[in-house]
Amino acid sequence: MKRLVILGAGTAGTMMANHLDHELNPSEWEIVIIDERKEHYYQPGYLFLPFDIYTPEDIIKPIQKFIPKKVQLLNEKIEKINAKENEVWLSKGESLHYDVLIIATGAKIAPGEIQGMQGEEWYRTVFDFYTFEGALALRDKLRVWEGGKLVVHITEMPIKCPVAPLEFAFLADSFFRHKKMRDKVEITYVTPLDGAFTKPRATAALNHLLEEKNIAIESDFAIAEVDNENKKIIDYGGREIPFDLLVTVPTNKGDELMERSGLGDELNYVPTNKSTLQSMAFPDIFVLGDASNIPASKAGSVAHFQAEVLTKNILSYIKGEPMKEEFDGHANCFVETGNGKALLIDFNYTHEPVEGSFPFSGFGPLSLLKESRMNHIGKLAFKWVYWNVLLKGIPIPFVPAKMQEAGKHF
Template sequence: MKNLVILGAGTAGTMMANHLHHELKQPDWQITIVDEREEHHYQPGYLFLPFDLYTPDDIIKTIEEFIPKDVTLLKRKIERIVPTENKIQLKDSTELKYDVLIVATGAKIAPEETEGMGGEEWQKSVFDFYTFEGALALRNKLRDWKGGKLVVHITEMPIKCPVAPLEFAFLADSFFKHKHMRDKVEITYVTPLSGAFTKPKATEALEHLLHEKGINIESDFAIEQVDNEKKTIVDYGGKEIPFDILVTVPTNKGDALMERSGMGDDLNYVPTNKATLQSKDYANIFVLGDASNIPASKAGSVAHFEAEILTENILRYVKGEPLKEEFDGHANCFIETGGGKALLIDFNYTHEPVEGSFPFAGIGPLRLLKESRMNHMGKLAFRWIYWNVLLKGTHIPFVSATMSESGKHYN
């Protein structure tokens, strides 16, 4: 019997378990997935928790619900991977041997990377919403906050779901309008980028929305420290931005397991072939989701498209066939803009977000780079799709793993 081991039972790892258990059957193959956690979190839901739009029950389920019965789930802590010996050392001193390894250990926030960020004001006036604990603490703060300076801040790229900080700013604008206190809140969006987003066409549309909603933007801000006493963030040029509440996206890093295993780069992301999703250093290791260093967005849609392509490449690998260089960095993201509307963007390694229709050329029903209520409904529907379709490895009809250029306007 051969062993395929998946590290991480989050979005990417769970999808791979569901894809592969149909293809690699016992007794020839044993599939094992390892994760120390008890719960599976719908991470896009963290964005809605601070505004009381979702409850914890909406975004938390047990891991077991989504792991196939013929896949072995080990709830253990991992000490390190020994890729030269094809084995994994667990914290309890036991070892797992593998013939094929899939790394899906995700990314985590690292506030300790910025001086003062995790200091005495952490979860008092300085919050994240990229963790369940941070989003819940922020919800409790916003429930009775009387107003002041709200700063939404990105430390550095890459981050999980690059549009989420923008969505937070837009939803905050809508939230305070609904509470009839928007005039008491000054919202400032602070980014290390030269504009609101990583892609020029989308940046233009998103900055227009920021201005329209009265949200200030501070770009090219390379943070040096959070001054807890003065309640300011300070960049390396000495510029200071004051806050009453700082909602920050700290540095994102891959799992520390990669550092312990000597497999990661400076941010603990695993060097990965961007087209095949095979490790650049070890032929029998594959990487997907937020764990890799490929230049694609760290988002659930990307993991979904990767999983479809990686499934075929793993089957090719075990048969000794050449891998397909097929993954094109495809991502599509709904961007909540408040007031019951949202944008939709669709892009890949080589094509930036543009106007058009999705998923059908000329028909839609979703419009690209345009605010609409239909896009908002699509965003809300995604939670149901996530729990009932995506995690179970079911293909979404009419949505291809690689980006279609049909129906898009490249001017």
């Protein structure tokens, strides 16, 4: 009996467990998935939790609920990957041999990378919303905050869901308007990029929305420290931005397991072939989701598209057949813009977001790179799709893994 081991039971790992459960013969292959957690978190929900749009119950469900019955789930901490010996070492001293390994350990925030970020103001006036704990603490703060200088800040790229900080700024504008206190809040969006987003056309549209909503933007800001005493962030050039409430996206890094195993780069992301999703160093290791270093967005939709491609490539690898370079970097993201509206962007390695209709050419029903109520409904509906379709490895109708050019105005 051969063994396929999946590290991580988050979005990417759970999808792969479901895909492969349908494809591998259980009399020939044992599938094991390892994660020290027992709860699965719907990470896109962290954006909505601070504004009381979602509750914790919307975001957390048992991991076991989404793992196929024939897949063995081990709730243990992973100590190290010994790739040369095809072994995974567990914290209790046991080792697990694998014939194929899938790394889906995700990415985490690392606020300790920036001087002062986790200082005395951490979770008092300095918050993240990329963790459940941070989003929940920020919710409690926003319920009582009386206004002042709100700074929404990105430390450095890459980050999980690159549009989420922008969404937070837009939702904050809407939130304070509904509380009749927008005139008491000065919102500033601070980014290390030279504009609002990583893609030029989307940046133009998003910069326009920032201007329309009276949200100031400070670009090219490379943070050096958070000054807790004087409540300001300082960049390496000496530029200072004061805050009364700082909502920051700290440095994102891959799991520390990659550093312990000698498999990661300087940010603990695993060097990966961007088209086949095979490890650059070990042919029997595959990587998907936020754990890899490929130049695609770190978002749930990307992991979904990757899972479809990777499933076929793993089957080809097992059969000794050539793998196909089919993953094109496809990303599909709703961007909440507040007041019950959202944008939709669809792009890949070679095509940036453009206007058009989605998923059907000519009649949508969703519009690309334009605000609409329908896009907002799509964003909220994604939660149901996530729990009931994506995690179970079910393809989304009319949305293939490869980006379609039909309906887009290039």
